[in-house]
Amino acid sequence: MNQGSLVSIDDISKEQILDLLDRAAYFEAHPNSKLLDGKVVATLFFEPSTRTRLSFETAVNRLGGRVIGFSDAATSSTSKGETLKDTIKMVSNYADLIVMRHHLEGAARYATEVTDVPIVNAGDGANQHPSQTMLDLYSIVKTQGRLENLTITMVGDLKYGRTVHSLLMAMRYFNPRFRFVSSPELEMPREYIEICRDLGIEYTEHRDFSPEVINSSDIIYMTRVQRERFSDPMEYEKVKNLYSLRRDMLGNTRPGMRILHPLPRVNEIDRDVDDCPQAYYFEQARNGVFARQAIITRALNIDPTR
Amino acid sequence: MSQQKTELAVAALRNGTVIDHIPCEAVYKAVRILRLEDAGTAVTIGNNLPSDRMGRKGIIKVADRFFDESDLDRIAIIAPTAVVNIIEDYKVVEKRQVQLPQTIKGIVHCSNPKCITNNEPMETCFEVVSTNPTRLRCRYCNRTIGGVEAEIAQ
Ligand SMILES: [Zn+2]
Numbered sequence: 001m002n003q004g005s006l007v008s009i010d011d012i013s014k015e016q017i018l019d020l021l022d023r024a025a026y027f028e029a030h031p032n033s034k035l036l037d038g039k040v041v042a043t044l045f046f047e048p049s050t051r052t053r054l055s056f057e058t059a060v061n062r063l064g065g066r067v068i069g070f071s072d073a074a075t076s077s078t079s080k081g082e083t084l085k086d087t088i089k090m091v092s093n094y095a096d097l098i099v100m101r102h103h104l105e106g107a108a109r110y111a112t113e114v115t116d117v118p119i120v121n122a123g124d125g126a127n128q129h130p131s132q133t134m135l136d137l138y139s140i141v142k143t144q145g146r147l148e149n150l151t152i153t154m155v156g157d158l159k160y161g162r163t164v165h166s167l168l169m170a171m172r173y174f175n176p177r178f179r180f181v182s183s184p185e186l187e188m189p190r191e192y193i194e195i196c197r198d199l200g201i202e203y204t205e206h207r208d209f210s211p212e213v214i215n216s217s218d219i220i221y222m223t224r225v226q227r228e229r230f231s232d233p234m235e236y237e238k239v240k241n242l243y244s245l246r247r248d249m250l251g252n253t254r255p256g257m258r259i260l261h262p263l264p265r266v267n268e269i270d271r272d273v274d275d276c277p278q279a280y281y282f283e284q285a286r287n288g289v290f291a292r293q294a295i296i297t298r299a300l301n302i303d304p305t306r
Numbered sequence: 307m308s309q310q311k312t313e314l315a316v317a318a319l320r321n322g323t324v325i326d327h328i329p330c331e332a333v334y335k336a337v338r339i340l341r342l343e344d345a346g347t348a349v350t351i352g353n354n355l356p357s358d359r360m361g362r363k364g365i366i367k368v369a370d371r372f373f374d375e376s377d378l379d380r381i382a383i384i385a386p387t388a389v390v391n392i393i394e395d396y397k398v399v400e401k402r403q404v405q406l407p408q409t410i411k412g413i414v415h416c417s418n419p420k421c422i423t424n425n426e427p428m429e430t431c432f433e434v435v436s437t438n439p440t441r442l443r444c445r446y447c448n449r450t451i452g453g454v455e456a457e458i459a460q
Contacts, residue, residue, distance in 0.1 A: 008448075084426050106422035106446020125420050127447055191450070 004118035004299035007108045008128040009166045014173040023294035024138045026304050035302050036065030042095035043069035046078055047103040052122050056099050059292035068094060085114045092117045097299050118299040126162055132262055133166040135291035139284040140219055143258040153179040153213055156223035156243045156268055158188040163262045164223060168192055178203040179213050183239045186229065209243055215252045222261040222268050240267065247272040260284050322369040324391040325381065330354055332385040333364030338458045339380050339413060340373065347371055380413055382406040383453045386440060408434055414442060415457040421447040430459065
């Protein structure tokens with residue numbers, strides 16, 4: 001496996017996370033740095049995700065690299081029954097770096113085992129999506145000025161929402177305080193609760209998205225509650241409004257509190273929140289390009305400040 | 307006394323390997339782990355035999371076969387209590403408990419249908435994340451499964 005690969009945020013150390021955040025800050029200040037001159041980056045989207053693909057391709061373009069690839073499996077040789085291994089081997093002949101998204105869990109990990117070219121995981125099913133976590137972390141450090149000692153409230157689908165699991169794992173290095181707000185069906189899996197317990201991380205679980213919770217948070221991380229997670233449609237109708245944010249709930253928040261959301265949202269954040277100073281989800285998405293420039297240059301072992 | 311009964315219930319072995327103290331529900335999985343379906347030698351399987359230690363137990367005797375330690379240790383995934391006896395000329399020349407390896411390649415099937423290992427011609431790989439009870443985590447999709455209920459791949 002190439003050491004520059006990034007499959008899961010759990011694979012990298014606190015120092016590597018901090019290095020990526022420094023890089024992201026550099027690219028925000030210098031968005032167009034031609035560090036990838038002559039390099040070819042393959043974006044292999046076996047599963048379509050326009051948002052993530054455009055963000056990665058923008059990152060490559062701003063770094064002066066070239067992009068090859070496909071945006072869904074129907075246009076690739078996978079549709080002719082080619083194995084993942086063979087596709088990765090073939091593309092490895094052409095590209096200096098492979099960014100891949102796949103509907104199967106573990107696809108990116110397996111890809112690192114069949115090639116020496118660095119692999120960046122742009123999402124493997126419900127499993128990992130480390131560039132999302134890096135942009136979340138960058139958004140947190142940018143809005144709070146620090147990562148240490150923050151109170152982070154996670155709301156909505158904490159069971160299936162991989163972004164909250166990865167964020168929890170990354171934040172474990174920074175002495176966080178967590179608030180988990182969800183219905184019983186979608187609560188934080190016990191394995192993550194145990195991780196908090198083992199590491200001595202303070203956490204509380206809530207059924208109510210109450211003013212006390214909102215007003216004591218530095219970050220509120222909202223997630224989408226998906227209808228298909230509920231066997232009983234009535235249950236979904238009941239729950240979806242319990243875990244949504246409206247403007248009138250934001251009257252007494254901490255001064256620097258910011259609302260994050262991995263997007264796309266449905267109705268968990270009311271449109272009238274968009275103009276509030278606490279709303280940060282659109283800027284958050286913009287930070288994705290800097291975070292991905294950071295991940296790409298790390299993968300290729302390029303020091304942007306050299 | 308029950309020890310004696312067990313010995314009577316299962317044919318004596320001159321040379322070979324005896325795997326004893328297998329939980330009843332794990333006996334046939336142990337057979338698969340050791341790939342005894344296509345063993346060319348005599349295999350005797352006893353199950354639901356009385357045991358002082360376990361109440362009921364299973365036992366597998368394989369004549370004229372001596373396995374690699376690492377192959378036998380894979381039985382610990384589903385039967386951590388199992389004891390291996392090496393028999394030479396009707397005597398136990400070696401006795402040891404199976405030891406759970408840290409990494410298990412092949413053998414165990416991942417229970418997640420969306421796991422890459424179930425969709426690509428490749429070997430599975432699990433890390434042992436806890437013992438007693440044994441829990442394994444898929445290296446690829448990160449799903450954890452209990453050792454006792456682990457499905458053994460063909
Ligand atoms: Zn798996």
